[in-house]
Amino acid sequence: MPDVLVAGAGPxxxxxxxxxxxxxxxxxxxERDARPSRQSKALAVQPRSIEVLAERDxxxxxxxxxxxxxxxxxxAGLPVGYADLPTRFPYQLGVEQAHxxxxxxxxxxxxxxxxxxxxxxxxDGSGVTVTAGGREHRxxxxxxxxxxxxxxxxxxxxxxxxxxxxxxxxVADLKLDRKPDGLAENWQLPAHGSGFxxxxxxxxxxxxxxxxxxxxxxxxxxxxxxxxxxxLLAAHGPGIEVGEVLWASRFGDxxxxxxxxxxxxxxxxxxxxxxxxxxxxxxxxxxxxxxxxLGWKLAAQVRGWAPEGLLDSYHDERHPIAERVLLSxxxxxxxxxxxxESAAVREIFxxxxxxxxxxxxxxxxxxxxxxxxxxxxxxxxxxxxxxxGRGVLIGTPLPPGWxxxxxxxxxxxxxxxxxxxxxxxxxxxxxxxxxxxWFGLPA
Numbered sequence: 001m002p003d004v005l006v007a008g009a010g011p012x013x014x015x016x017x018x019x020x021x022x023x024x025x026x027x028x029x030x031e032r033d034a035r036p037s038r039q040s041k042a043l044a045v046q047p048r049s050i051e052v053l054a055e056r057d058x059x060x061x062x063x064x065x066x067x068x069x070x071x072x073x074x075x076a077g078l079p080v081g082y083a084d085l086p087t088r089f090p091y092q093l094g095v096e097q098a099h100x101x102x103x104x105x106x107x108x109x110x111x112x113x114x115x116x117x118x119x120x121x122x123x124d125g126s127g128v129t130v131t132a133g134g135r136e137h138r139x140x141x142x143x144x145x146x147x148x149x150x151x152x153x154x155x156x157x158x159x160x161x162x163x164x165x166x167x168x169x170x171v172a173d174l175k176l177d178r179k180p181d182g183l184a185e186n187w188q189l190p191a192h193g194s195g196f197x198x199x200x201x202x203x204x205x206x207x208x209x210x211x212x213x214x215x216x217x218x219x220x221x222x223x224x225x226x227x228x229x230x231x232l233l234a235a236h237g238p239g240i241e242v243g244e245v246l247w248a249s250r251f252g253d254x255x256x257x258x259x260x261x262x263x264x265x266x267x268x269x270x271x272x273x274x275x276x277x278x279x280x281x282x283x284x285x286x287x288x289x290x291x292x293x294l295g296w297k298l299a300a301q302v303r304g305w306a307p308e309g310l311l312d313s314y315h316d317e318r319h320p321i322a323e324r325v326l327l328s329x330x331x332x333x334x335x336x337x338x339x340x341e342s343a344a345v346r347e348i349f350x351x352x353x354x355x356x357x358x359x360x361x362x363x364x365x366x367x368x369x370x371x372x373x374x375x376x377x378x379x380x381x382x383x384x385x386x387x388x389g390r391g392v393l394i395g396t397p398l399p400p401g402w403x404x405x406x407x408x409x410x411x412x413x414x415x416x417x418x419x420x421x422x423x424x425x426x427x428x429x430x431x432x433x434x435x436x437x438w439f440g441l442p443a
Contacts, residue, residue: 003141007130015104023388023389036101036105042278042281046073046285048369049289051421055385062099067187087381088381092281119132121142145272147270147271160256168250170248171251173247173248174207174248176243183240186199194211207228223248229241251277253329253330262315267311269287271283273290274325280329293420294318373422375437377423390404392415394409
C-alpha cells in the first residue's frame, strides 16, 4: 500500500510526488487522462521556480526545450525588470508546461497510473480510500492536485469562496496558414489587449483573444477556427489566416481559494486549491511552490517525526501567498479592461513602475523571490536539495539525534535550511529551538 496517493499528474502533483519519494515514501499518482497532455498550457517559469528545479537537478532536462529567457516579468502587460533580483536566475524561462511535467515524471520511481479518473473519496482515522479508474486505492494520505475543476474538491464539498468571472477569453494552440512578416517571430512579454500571438515549436502558435464576441458566447460554446480568425483579424488586420486548431478553451477571471488546504487526510495543492486569471505568469509557479512546501511536511508526518502543527503550517504559509496572487491577478484584470477608467489607472501604474523601489517590490512578488514565511529569514541560495529530502545544517557541527532529518555541510555562515530551501536559523544561540520547531524532537 502506498503511503500517499496523489490525484493529478500536472506539474504540481508530479513535483509533490517527487518530493515525497525523495523523502523515502511510496507514492501513487492517479491521472484521469490516458496519455500525457501535449497542450502548451502554462508557458512561464519564474526565477524562484527555476531555483527550485535547479536545486533538485530537474532543470537540466527542461533546458533543451526552453524557447526564451525573458529578463522581465509583467504586470498586466507592463514590463517589470528582473535584472537586479538577488538570484542566479534573474529571468523567466519561456517553456511549455508539458516539458516541465515530462522532466519531473521521468524522475519518479513509480509510474503514473493513467486512465484513473477519481470518482469517490472516503477517509477515516487511519487513511483514505480513493476510487479511480473503477478500482479502489488505499493510502494514509491523499494530495489533491487535480486542477481548477477538482473532482476531489467537489466530492468533499470543500468551501471554495471567491469571485465569479466577469470577462471571457479564449486560449488556443493553432497553426497559421499565413501571417504578416515580422508578426510573432520571437517570444515576447504579453501585450495589452486581445490577439496576443506567440510562436511555439513545430509550427504552432499560442493565441489569446478577448473581444466583444467572446463576451457574448457561453462558457461551453465550442471554440471554432472562424471565431479565432475573426479575433486575429481584428487585432492584426489582413494577412493572417488560421489553419488547424490543435486545442482551444474558454476561461475567465474567476478568483477562488479554498478556505482550508487541509481536510482531514486530504490536502489540496495547485489549481485545486486556488484559481485566478492566468496573467503575469503566476499559476504554474504557485503550484510548484505549493508542492515543495507540502512535500517535506507530509513526509515528516508519515515518517513520524513531524512536530505538532508542522503539517498544518502548509496551509498557514501557502494560503496567504495564494491570497496575494489572487489579489494581484484581479488587479491586473482590472487594468486590462477595455474602458477609459482602466486605461487611466494603467497609465498611473506605468509611471509608478518607473520608480526603482516600486518596480523592485513588484518584481520580487511576481518572481517569487520575495516569498517569506513566518519563522524563517528568507530563502537559502545555491544550497542543493539533499537526495533524501533532509534539511541542511551549514557551518556548525550537527548535534546528536538529528542525523535522520538533517545533513551537515560546510560553509562560512551558519544556517539551518528547511528541505524547501527556506532558512529556519541563521546563527545565534537558538539552533536547538529552531531544529525542534521544524524537525521535531531529536532521536
